[in-house]
Amino acid sequence: MNKVSVAELVEANNLIVYAGGNFLNDRHVTTSDISRPGLELTGYFDYYPEERVQLMGMTEISYAHKMEHEKRMTIMERMCGENTPCFVISRYLSVPEEMEIAAKKHNIPILRSKLPTTRLSSKMTNFLEGRLAERKSLHGVLVDIYGLGVLITGDSGVGKSETALDLIKRGHRLIADDRVEVYQQDEQTLVGEAPKILQHLLEIRGVGIIDVMNLFGAGAVRTSTDIALIVHLENWNKDKQFDRLGSGEQSVQIFDVSLPKITIPVKVGRNMAIIIEVAAMNYRAKTMGYDATKVFENNLNNLIQENSKNS
Incomplete structure (x- = not known):
């Protein structure tokens, strides 16, 4: 199965490593699909594509900041799946403290970018499609x-x-x-x-x-x-x-x-x-x-x- 390391994703898309820099080569992306975990923030995990890059933009981050600490901690823990390659935050938005704690616990890198969410999603998708294609x-x-x-x-x-x-x-x-x-x-x-x-x-x-x-x-x-x-x-x-x-x-x-x-x-x-x-x-x-x-x-x-x- 073709796979791309998170380190390659960072280099190709000019991402900034916010946390988990020691695990960039250990985590791999196996699909070009990007996940925007809006439903997951509400607690819906019946279908959670944990193997995808988890991209959070203005909508997801602003919603997360309005949640209570205990619920936010629970949600972030559930989002840290065994196969989750990384979290990516667009627009240099602030990273929720609970995400940082959960990601550190599960050795999942957190990455940031100055690009708007849609443009960043398109850029990463094009890169991954090229690298993962047959x-x-x-x-x-x-x-x-x-x-x-x-x-x-x-x-x-x-x-x-x-x-x-x-x-x-x-x-x-x-x-x-x-x-x-x-x-x-x-x-x-x-x-x-x-x-x-x-x-x-x-x-x-x-x-x-x-x-x-x-x-x-x-x-x-x-x-x-x-x-x-x-x-x-x-x-x-x-x-x-x-x-x-x-x-x-x-x-x-x-x-x-x-x-x-x-x-x-x-x-x-x-x-x-x-x-x-x-x-x-x-x-x-x-x-x-x-x-x-x-x-x-x-x-x-x-x-x-x-x-x-x-x-």
């Missing part, structure tokens, strides 16, 4: 081309890494080489990133491993990007028919997301970096409503109609 490792190279995530695939030795190097020299950015970790962020978005051991590294046959950030600067790399397009490189075969007009649409299903795919034949003398760059630009034009293939087909139909009238 992941798949794909063979390929992921490059950011004009802000578009392009996954370059193909057989080993077809020239994926060399093409990526050309794209980097043309001002584009590397995300991952050889292995791409992919996870689904939402119903329409796949995110790709490099495994930690391969971040910023590129393998060029005959040269070896190069550090792209060290050679080309921080502007030549990104940690992750949304994948919008798959470009598959395939060795040129005269017996195989490749799409010449761009009308043969292909797609690849990864998790629940369908990604468009373009197959490009590789042949000596073809500049693959420029071709992939143009393919990315053409895909973006299509998403913005301009399809050169349809323009050509319309022009062709108009020409046929004109010739028919003149004949």
Whole structure:
């Protein structure tokens, strides 16, 4: 089961440790759902999701401060479940004394943030969804081309890494080489990133491993990007028919997301970096409503109609 330590949650969301700093690595989050324990403050614990991060904002804290000491102590004790990862207080609101006592007794960290509750909840949810999502490792190279995530695939030795190097020299950015970790962020978005051991590294046959950030600067790399397009490189075969007009649409299903795919034949003398760059630009034009293939087909139909009238 995937899990995230509270220490990672603190670092990624700029949280302030109010109490329980010694237990940040011992407590773990296993779900991206965030709990706002309003009902629990009233004493309703029939369904208490103790495994969630317990986020308290203005509503919860103001209600808690109006409770009598004995009841507040009882409620805070019940909220400290065995699997409760942490309490998070938004807007730098004051922490109830009873919460501090109960959390300390059960070794549960208390964290604070200056952010409003809704924004903080969204920020933590996005982080946890990314870290806890199911992941798949794909063979390929992921490059950011004009802000578009392009996954370059193909057989080993077809020239994926060399093409990526050309794209980097043309001002584009590397995300991952050889292995791409992919996870689904939402119903329409796949995110790709490099495994930690391969971040910023590129393998060029005959040269070896190069550090792209060290050679080309921080502007030549990104940690992750949304994948919008798959470009598959395939060795040129005269017996195989490749799409010449761009009308043969292909797609690849990864998790629940369908990604468009373009197959490009590789042949000596073809500049693959420029071709992939143009393919990315053409895909973006299509998403913005301009399809050169349809323009050509319309022009062709108009020409046929004109010739028919003149004949």
